[in-house]
Structure formats: structure tokens, C-alpha cells
Amino acid sequence: MASETTGEVVHHVASYEGMPQLEFSAFPNQIFWMVVALLAIYFIIARVALPRIASVLQERHNVISDYLSQAEDFKSQAQEAEAAYETALAEAxxxxxxxxxxxxxxxxxxxxxxxxxxxxxxxxxxAESEKAIAEISANALENVKEVATSTAGEILTALLPAAADDAAVAAAVAKRMKG
Amino acid sequence: MAVEGNLVEMGALIGAGLACTGMGGAAIGVGHVVGNYLSGALRNPAAAGGQTATMFIGIAFSEALGIFSFLVALLLMYAK
Amino acid sequence: MASGAEEVSAFNIHPMDQFVVKPLFGAGHTDINDVMKDLAWYTPTNVTLWLGIAVACIALLFVMGTRGRAVVPSRTQSVAEMIYTFVRNMIVDITGEEGLKFFPYIMTLFMFILFANVLGLLPYSFTVTSHIAVTGVLAIAVFLSVTILGFVRNGGKFLKIFWITEAPLALRPILAIIEIISYFVRPVSHSIRLGGNMMAGHAVVKVFAGFAGALGVGAVAPIVAIMAVYGLEMLVVVIQAYVFTILTCVYLNDALHPGH
Incomplete structure (x- = not known):
């Protein structure tokens, strides 16, 4: 450290005694420059910054809502296309x-x-077959009758030659066949 | 041991030290405000966002009193 | 205050030196105590310098930064827009849409205090808002304009803010006295809150810096402490700007809607 006298001098030069905030003689100076600065800031903000930022934000809002409405349009178009597709499908x-x-x-x-x-x-x-069958069965019946009549005649001639009568035999055969 | 010096100055410095205890009160007050805000916010987080500004106003009011005591200390130390 | 060699040799701490207003040109005085005594109101001082820097920064941010007017903003432009929406929402939240008429004034106040505070944290800089002269004028301007606005808009009804109808009738006169006192204390607390915070924070940093200078190698501890206090101060300067602005909005709300 320096000697006492230089310390004294250094102290007086380097350090402020008291509060600079309470030095009223400097107030007009500070207030004047502050008012100047405030006016400058006010003009920057009120004349330039706020209108500009407001317009930028408005524009962004518009752009975003434009895009949103476009997206809405595209969505409704897609829906229309889908509906058309559905009807076409139903028609097909x-x-x-x-x-x-x-x-x-x-x-x-x-x-x-x-x-x-x-x-x-x-x-x-x-029908044809039935007819053929009927013919066949009629023929068969006729044959049976003939056979029966001749057989009966033969038997009668052999047993009772006196009573042999062809007509009577035929009638009896017919009678029996009906019965 | 002889004590030399300015009695007024000694009193001023002791007073400045005592005045600084007032800042502890402001610290307690600020802690109280923020703590209660936080406990309320944890109970109902949905409502917390809207009350942040109110919390800051409360902090500002209670902190101002601590600053006043600090100012008293500074005035005692430096103002002549 | 004590003067002498011991005080100088123990800890070389002069926390108040940083608040001295000096002329920019022509250092006429060798004694720092005389520097502020004979300042003319127009002398360019370090107040002028740092106010000019603040104005330049604001111009840079708001004029140069938003020059592109881009729909997709640049970094500076989005900072400017963030501040814009922040202040605007603050006004709308507290005073409602009516308060937007005063948006430019409140924005001016906020930007001025914010930039003066933040620039004051630079080493070797000068904190304009640590002076009662500056914050006092701001607070008195807010107080007077809000009071005048209240009477112009509401006439005699503005006095209703002192007469609390929710309270029982017997209590109302007492409350009215308290309200009137607190109303007139407003500019005092409003200005000293800001000025005191700035002064306190910067003085604390300076005191720790003095410790660091005296301790030599052991200066690590005070330097860490300075870093911590500096971080806190970054927070405090922004919050104080916010608090000053939000209280302005609260007072404005009283003037616009005195019946609460």
C-alpha cells in the first residue's frame, strides 16, 4: 500500500463520498437526457415499430387463414371426389x-x-312305350286265350270226346278269364 | 484501549446494520407469496398460468418493503 | 464519512463510484466528489451515452430487425414480435381492450426500462435506472397521467377507488384513509422499487468484486459469488422492468375502471 498521504489522495480521487443518487445538482441533467431518450424511443416505437409489427402479424394471420381456407377447400374437394367415386361405384x-x-x-x-x-x-x-306295352300285353292275353282254348279243347277231347265242342270251350275260357 | 472516532458515525453504521434486518422480512414475504402460488398451482395447474402476473405483483409489493429498508441502510451509510 | 488510510488499505471497495454522473468531454475535476456539483442541464454525460446506446439498441431491434417484414420472421424480428405480443397481452389481461390506446406509451416505458437495466449489467457501464432522478420522474409521470386520466374519464366517480363499498360502513372511513395514503405512496414505492433494486444489485456485485481484489488467490470464492449474483441480477433486471410495466397497467386499470 502507498504511504498515508498518497492513500489519502487516492481515496479522495477514486471514491465518491455519499450517494451519487442524492446529488440534486445532477438531477436536471439526468431528467433532460432521459426525456430526450424517452421521446426518441416513443417515436421509434409508436411511429415505426408498432404499426410495422402489427401489419406483419396481421399479414401472417391472413396468410395462415388463407392457407387454412385453402386446406378446407381441398378437403371439401376430396370429399366431393369421394362422393362421386361412391356414386360411380354404386351405379357400376x-x-x-x-x-x-x-x-x-x-x-x-x-x-x-x-x-x-x-x-x-x-x-x-x-306314350309310345305304353302303347307298345299295351299291345304286347294284349297280344299276350290273346295268346293265353288261344293256348287256354286249345289246351282245354285238347284235354276235353282226350277225356270226353263226346262232349267236345269248340264253341263251348271258347266261351268257358273267356268266362273264366274274365272272372 | 482508547476508542477514537465519531460517535454519530458509529450510530449510523449500527443503524444501517439493523436496517438490513428488514430485508429478511421481505425475503420471508416473497417466499410466502411464491410458495403459496406454487402450492395453489400444483393443486390446480390449469388456473396457474393466468395468475402469474398476480404473483409478480405480489412479489413486487412485498419486495419493495425490503428495498425500503435497504435504502434506509444506504442513506445511513452514505447520505450526509 | 470516515476518511483515512485504513479504509483504503483494508478493502478497496467503492460500491457507489459506479453511479457517479460524469461529463463525457473535458474532465475538469480531479476530485470525484466535485464532478456532479456543477453539471449544466445540457452537458453530455455518461447518462447521455448509455441512454443513447439504449435508444440505438431499441432502434436496432425494432427498426432494423423488422425491416424485412417477413411472414416467416428472422431471429431479430421474432424477438421484436415476442416483446410486442408480451406487452400487448399484459395490457389486455389487466386493463382489457380499452387499455390498448395506451399501448405505445407502456411499450415505450417497458423498452426504456428493460434496455437501461440490461445495459447497466455490462462491466464498466452506467445504470441509468439506478438513479432516483430517472425512476422518480418515470413514476411521477405515470402517477400524474393516471390520476388525470382517471378524473377526465370518470369525473368524481374516480374517487370511488378510495371508498370501498364491499366493506362494512363503519370500516369505510378508516379504509379510505389507508387507501388514500397507499395511493399517494404509489409513486414513491414505484420509483424506489426500480431504483433501489438496480442500485442494490450493482452495489453487491461491486462489493464482491472488492473482496476478490483484496483476497489474491482466495479470490475464487468471491468470483463464484459474483457469477451467482450476476445470474440473479439478470433475472432481477428483467423482472423489475416487467414489474414496473405491470404496475403501470394496474394503475391504468384503476383509472379506467375505478369501481373495480
Whole structure:
């Protein structure tokens, strides 16, 4: 440390005794420059900064809402497209069903025709067959009658030649066959 | 041992030290404000955001009194 | 105050020196105690210098920073926009939409205090807002304009803020006295809160710096303490700017809506 006298001097030069805040003689100076600075800041803020920032924020708001409405538009367009797709799909499905039904009906018609034809053929065939069967059975009956009559005549001639009468035998055979 | 010096100055310095105890009160007050804010905020976090400004106003009011005592200390030490 | 060699040799701490207002040009005085005595009101001083720097910073932030007017903002522009929305929301929250008429004034106040406070934290700088002359004028300006505004807008009804109708009738005169006292203490507390905080914080940093100078190698401890206090001060200067502004809004709200 320095000697006492220089310490004294250093102290007086370097350190402020008391509070600078309470030195009233400096007040006008501080207040004057502060008012100048406040006016400058006020003009910067009120004339330049606030309108500019407000317009920027407004513009950003507009841009964002524009984009949002665009997105809304795109969304409704997508919805419209989807609806159109759905209707097209439904129409196509209905068309397909109609075609399928038509085809089915045509096929059914053909089928019906073919079945009817087949039925008719079958009926004709069976009628023919029945007729043939009836003929065959009639022939068979006739043959049986003949055989029976001749057999009965033979037997009668062999047993009772006196009573042999062809007409009577035939009548008896016919009578028995009916019974 | 002879004590030399200015009695007024000694009193002023002791007074300055005593005045600084007032800042402890402000510290307690600020802690109280923030602590109660925090406990309220943890109970109902949804309402906490809206009350931050109120908390700062409360801090400012209680802190100002501590600053006053500090100012008294400074005046005692430096103002002549 | 004591003068002498012991005081100088023990701890070379002069926490108040940083608040001395000096002329920028022509150091006429060798004794620091005489420097402030004969300042003319127009002398450019360190107050002028640091106010000028604050104005330049504000201009840089708000004029240069927003020059692009970009929809997608640059960094500076988004800071400016953040401050804008912050102050605007503060006014709307406290005073409602009516208070937006005073947006430029409150914004001016906020920016002035914020930048003066923050610039004061630079080493070797001068803190304009640590002076009662500055904060006192700000607080008195707020007080007077709010009072005049209250009477102009509401007439005699403005006095209702002193007459609390929610309280029982017997208590009302006592409350009115308390309210009137607290109303007139407003500019005092408003200004001393800001000035005192600034002065206290900077003086504390200076005191720890003095310890560091005296301790030599052991200076690590005070330097760590300075760092901690400095961090706290960063917080305090911003909060004090916020508090000054928000209290202005609260007073403005009283003037706009005296019936609460």
C-alpha cells in the first residue's frame, strides 16, 4: 500500500463520498437526457415499430387463414371426389347386378325351353312305350286265350270226346278269364 | 484501549446494520407469496398460468418493503 | 464519512463510484466528489451515452430487425414480435381492450426500462435506472397521467377507488384513509422499487468484486459469488422492468375502471 498521504489522495480521487443518487445538482441533467431518450424511443416505437409489427402479424394471420381456407377447400374437394367415386361405384354395382339378372333370366328361359322340350320328348316316348306295352300285353292275353282254348279243347277231347265242342270251350275260357 | 472516532458515525453504521434486518422480512414475504402460488398451482395447474402476473405483483409489493429498508441502510451509510 | 488510510488499505471497495454522473468531454475535476456539483442541464454525460446506446439498441431491434417484414420472421424480428405480443397481452389481461390506446406509451416505458437495466449489467457501464432522478420522474409521470386520466374519464366517480363499498360502513372511513395514503405512496414505492433494486444489485456485485481484489488467490470464492449474483441480477433486471410495466397497467386499470 502507498504511504498515508498518497492513500489519502487516492481515496479522495477514486471514491465518491455519499450517494451519487442524492446529488440534486445532477438531477436536471439526468431528467433532460432521459426525456430526450424517452421521446426518441416513443417515436421509434409508436411511429415505426408498432404499426410495422402489427401489419406483419396481421399479414401472417391472413396468410395462415388463407392457407387454412385453402386446406378446407381441398378437403371439401376430396370429399366431393369421394362422393362421386361412391356414386360411380354404386351405379357400376347396380349395372352389374342388372346384367347378371338379365343373363340369369335368359339362361333360365333357355333352360325352361330345353326342359319343356325334354319333357315333351319324354312324354312322347313314354306314350309310345305304353302303347307298345299295351299291345304286347294284349297280344299276350290273346295268346293265353288261344293256348287256354286249345289246351282245354285238347284235354276235353282226350277225356270226353263226346262232349267236345269248340264253341263251348271258347266261351268257358273267356268266362273264366274274365272272372 | 482508547476508542477514537465519531460517535454519530458509529450510530449510523449500527443503524444501517439493523436496517438490513428488514430485508429478511421481505425475503420471508416473497417466499410466502411464491410458495403459496406454487402450492395453489400444483393443486390446480390449469388456473396457474393466468395468475402469474398476480404473483409478480405480489412479489413486487412485498419486495419493495425490503428495498425500503435497504435504502434506509444506504442513506445511513452514505447520505450526509 | 470516515476518511483515512485504513479504509483504503483494508478493502478497496467503492460500491457507489459506479453511479457517479460524469461529463463525457473535458474532465475538469480531479476530485470525484466535485464532478456532479456543477453539471449544466445540457452537458453530455455518461447518462447521455448509455441512454443513447439504449435508444440505438431499441432502434436496432425494432427498426432494423423488422425491416424485412417477413411472414416467416428472422431471429431479430421474432424477438421484436415476442416483446410486442408480451406487452400487448399484459395490457389486455389487466386493463382489457380499452387499455390498448395506451399501448405505445407502456411499450415505450417497458423498452426504456428493460434496455437501461440490461445495459447497466455490462462491466464498466452506467445504470441509468439506478438513479432516483430517472425512476422518480418515470413514476411521477405515470402517477400524474393516471390520476388525470382517471378524473377526465370518470369525473368524481374516480374517487370511488378510495371508498370501498364491499366493506362494512363503519370500516369505510378508516379504509379510505389507508387507501388514500397507499395511493399517494404509489409513486414513491414505484420509483424506489426500480431504483433501489438496480442500485442494490450493482452495489453487491461491486462489493464482491472488492473482496476478490483484496483476497489474491482466495479470490475464487468471491468470483463464484459474483457469477451467482450476476445470474440473479439478470433475472432481477428483467423482472423489475416487467414489474414496473405491470404496475403501470394496474394503475391504468384503476383509472379506467375505478369501481373495480
Amino acid at each position: 354395382r347396380a349395372e352389374a347386378q342388372r346384367i347378371a339378372a338379365e343373363t340369369k333370366a335368359e339362361i333360365q328361359k333357355d333352360l325352361d325351353k330345353a326342359i319343356a322340350k325334354a319333357d315333351a320328348e319324354i312324354a312322347a316316348k313314354s
